[in-house]
Amino acid sequence: MEYTDTRDGSVRTDLKTAVLSGMNPATGGLYIPVTIPHLNADLLNKSYGPSFRDVAFEIAKLYCGDDIPESDLQEIIADCYPFNAPVVPIDPVTYVLELFHGPTCAFKDFGARFMARLMAYFNRGENKPLHILVATSGDTGSAVGSAFSGVEGIDVTILYPKGKISCLQEKQLSTFTGNVRALAVEGSFDDCQRLVKTAFTDTALRKKFRLSSANSINISRLLPQSFYYVYAALSVKCRSLHDNKIENPSIIVIVPSGNFGNLTSGLIAQKMGAPITGFVAATNANKTVPDWLVSGRYEPRPSIPTLSNAMDVGAPSNHERITALYTHDELKKILASYWTDDNGTIKGITSCHERTGYIIDPHGAVGWQAWYDIRKGAMLKLMSGFPNNAENPGLTPNIPVWAQSILDNKAVGIVLETAHPAKFADTVKQAIGREPPMPDRLEKILNLPDRSIAMQNDYETFSKWLQKNLSA
Template sequence: MKFYSTNNPAHIVSLQEAVIKGLAPDQGLYMPVTIPQLPASFFKRMPEMSFLEIGFEVISAIFSEDLSEAQIQDLVAHTLQFDAPLVQVEEDVFSLELFHGPTLAFKDFGARFCSKLMSLLLDGKKVKVLVATSGDTGSAVANGFYGIDGVDVVILYPSGKVSELQEKQFTTLGGNITALEVEGVFDDCQRMVKEAFLDADLQEKMLLTSANSINIARWIPQCLYYFYAVSRLPRNDKKVVFAVPSGNFGNLAAGILAQRMGLSIDMFVAATNTNKIVPDFLEGMPFMAKPSIQTISNSMDVGNPSNFYRLLALYGGDEALLKKNVTGCFYTDQATRESMLAVKKSTDYTMDPHGAVAYLGLKDFMSAYPDSYVGVFLETAHPGKFRQVVEETLGETLVLPDRLESFMKGEKKVSPMANDYAAFKKFLLSSI
């Protein structure tokens, strides 16, 4: 499979270059030159297939030109070591729980896939992985790459703008994981990472790559749980809609990738907090980056979502087709809290703030089309990762899983970093 840059379709590279470089030289995101179509026979068999079996066939369709069957089996087995159960919350409303991995967030799937694929492709080289995080990316990547030979990880995160538990998950490991606490917001962290990738002087001195969703190795495997979820939905004649809590929009783009491969999804809801750049675009406004706003659903506090250009690319640059298949909505912190409390009272189901935003988007969409859709909202993180918000909202004490409790006992190891690229570059060069 070859990959092209969203900024220049004539710039085409191999899988190895796309994964190891992460970002194209022109700052575009890599996309597959062709999107493979899965046969009808596969979709007929899906309900009887395991998550691993589904994952193997989907990944084979994309990567079989570059990886052996044994490598793909190893890659999928390493990635899908935990379930993504579909839980019925209300009639025709299901939660896709993506928090059963090591760090209890959906990004565990992509991070494990990325670390394994990168180790297969490095061919003895040493690489430095740069990651900007607004929360769960940092913890998933840190734990996914921890102890991987030949890989050093540097995580930049905004000081005071991630939950304590998220912070503990990527600042307590040490080893080949370094955490930089930046005086700024997520977009400042992302900007510095992108500047590093475009710095020719730095690129001459070290091999840099990313494990954010801008990297295809992080982004593509997220399509797998959409296939799995559809395979487990009750069989009926209703249309299927997925509501996706969206920040950098990689998760939504992965769902659209699954759709473009032939998966039967009729509509997507892009649900955001008050960082509503993409919902505004879907309503007819120009796409315009803005300073991010801090909310209780902090992983979605993104003012310049990188994967927006993947959304367009998946529909061949056709904005009208994108708007036909994706509807946008946004919600305040108050509305988010109200939905968390209402669902807990009526169904005894506990949502985290991000899942609650997606639930709101799903319910508002389905109310406009009564009895027409069966809906799935993505529950992207365990509620315990946002313990303070959830406990304040529900008025009850959460019992944390043992994995989360163990992170809380770790000692925080971080280096402060000014919101300044020159200081960041100096730090990177000091590690040579």
């Protein structure tokens, strides 16, 4: 399997180089496969839903090629995933894909654990340490820190926007020790991401240190997220007729979206042959991509703080990968987009709970609200010639090819629940009047001491700190 660069299609490199370098330091481009491989027909045509690990292994084989022997790859998959991704029906045409059963209670565990083990595998025998730099808007940092904690030869520096993530998320980040540390940056997630991306293109810094990324900038964190898209789509395909009496439904995946790495993984899964008809990109007030989908103009902007903070991204880096995989017109056929404000997020949590009994987190709530509104009249109004103004919360005025299946009641939705609601207990309590139960693995960190390091929003200061504190 060969990999190329979103900014220079002539680039050809192997998986090891793509994983360990994170992004192409010569161009600043992001790595993508030269071709998207197709899933094995036996996997796609099973009459029963395959196990998550079986799906993960079959997909990983396609991308690892000859770089990792199958026996080693099986061990990596088994070590990565002692947990599952349950597909939970909450009403006759809605499933929730629960992605919070990993150690840090967020979907980032699926990508971070695979990436950590892949990097450790490729880093064997190296004399110089590999330094991971990662910006987080919430859950990425804790998942990466957990995945790499104690991994020999690799250390991790996490940058997060001080005071702009939930208290529990900040607690998860600020309590790491050993080879993982967190920097509390005076700024936004976009500022954190800018500092990291600038470091990767800093020639002098890269000569001194071996640097890599653990954001969805890194292809080894992006590709394993396709595992759960394929798994969920095959599961729903096998069970849908029993659940809702719809034969061969259009399967629509509703993706809470911030940096758009998760959606990119879904698009890759669809290209591989997963039975996914289309997607809804569900965003908060940081609606850069919905605006681009409507206007064709990509205009990054400063991020806006919201209740769904992990999606507070005004300049999503994976837009670059999406446009390398699809033209704007192609994407408009596959993708609907929807955005809401904080009032809509609270409404989503309340509505989901009242109508289904399910307690959903603020990010999943944006997805639920998008799917509910699409089913309950928003798509009908759009197709009847009464589109919502894109400046107002709601479905943006783009009609995907699967829109008629909504009106014909031939579609089912899979809403991605990207984090455990207990990580946002105050917001959930505001919406439904009580806090959700807290998993033991979250509760145990509450009494740990904070060890985060204050960092100015300034690249020179950041660079000097790296040079002083990292080992060459």
